[in-house]
Amino acid sequence: MNYLPQKPHPGFNRFIFSKSILIFPLLLLLIIFFPKICPAKIHFIKEKIIIRIQNGELEVNGHYFFWNESGSSDATLLSYPFFGKFPHKINVHTNKDGKYSKVSYRKAYKKNSITFPIYLNPKTELEVKVRYIQKILENQAVYILTSTEKWRENLKEANFDILISKELKGVNISYETDSIEEHGNFVIYRISKKDFMPTKDLIISWEGGENE
Numbered sequence: 001m002n003y004l005p006q007k008p009h010p011g012f013n014r015f016i017f018s019k020s021i022l023i024f025p026l027l028l029l030l031i032i033f034f035p036k037i038c039p040a041k042i043h044f045i046k047e048k049i050i051i052r053i054q055n056g057e058l059e060v061n062g063h064y065f066f067w068n069e070s071g072s073s074d075a076t077l078l079s080y081p082f083f084g085k086f087p088h089k090i091n092v093h094t095n096k097d098g099k100y101s102k103v104s105y106r107k108a109y110k111k112n113s114i115t116f117p118i119y120l121n122p123k124t125e126l127e128v129k130v131r132y133i134q135k136i137l138e139n140q141a142v143y144i145l146t147s148t149e150k151w152r153e154n155l156k157e158a159n160f161d162i163l164i165s166k167e168l169k170g171v172n173i174s175y176e177t178d179s180i181e182e183h184g185n186f187v188i189y190r191i192s193k194k195d196f197m198p199t200k201d202l203i204i205s206w207e208g209g210e211n212e
Contacts (some may be wrong), residue, residue, distance in 0.1 A: 041070035042067070042069075042076050065128075093126035140203060164186060
């Protein structure tokens with residue numbers, strides 16, 4: 001299957017779709033010059049994010065869910081950006097019928113992001129798992145949320161588990177937490193949202209500690 005030779009949409013969140021990917025060159029030209037002819041049928045519907053901050057590193061395990069509303073198979077190119085230093089470990093998988101398959105990606109250092117394709121069968125949901133680890137250069141970590149608006153629809157559900165080392169003091173999180181509990185060497189902050197359109201990024205800061 002051929003992919004659109006098109007740059008990902010600017011200002012994206014964790015994912016922004018390129019236009020639907022079709023096989024025939026004529027249809028590709030129609031999409032490029034007349035995008036409204038073939039509106040996007042793939043929707044970004046929910047996410048489950050586990051964030052761990054420890055030993056001067058940020059680890060993100062993101063589970064993202066997409067829905068293909070059309071009656072035919074479809075594919076799209078996703079772009080996944082990072083805030084701060086480019087991660088030194090990145091893994092991308094898709095989950096189909098309980099089986100995870102590794103997905104190849106391309107690095108875009110200038111845009112501090114990666115891009116990769118996904119394929120969805122008709123009327124199906126697909127889970128995409130992205131795991132990355134990056135060094136923390138300051139006393140804060142940022143998970144980009146605000147560009148969810150580029151999908152032009154709210155997330156049905158968004159859940160965040162934020163595990164922060166007990167060594168870090170004066171923790172502040174840019175969203176109000178629903179619960180806080182201690183587990184081993186971590187304090188766990190949980191945030192749950194329904195029908196969610198972010199108005200700010202998820203920023204986690206602290207009063208020094210590991211990075212001083």
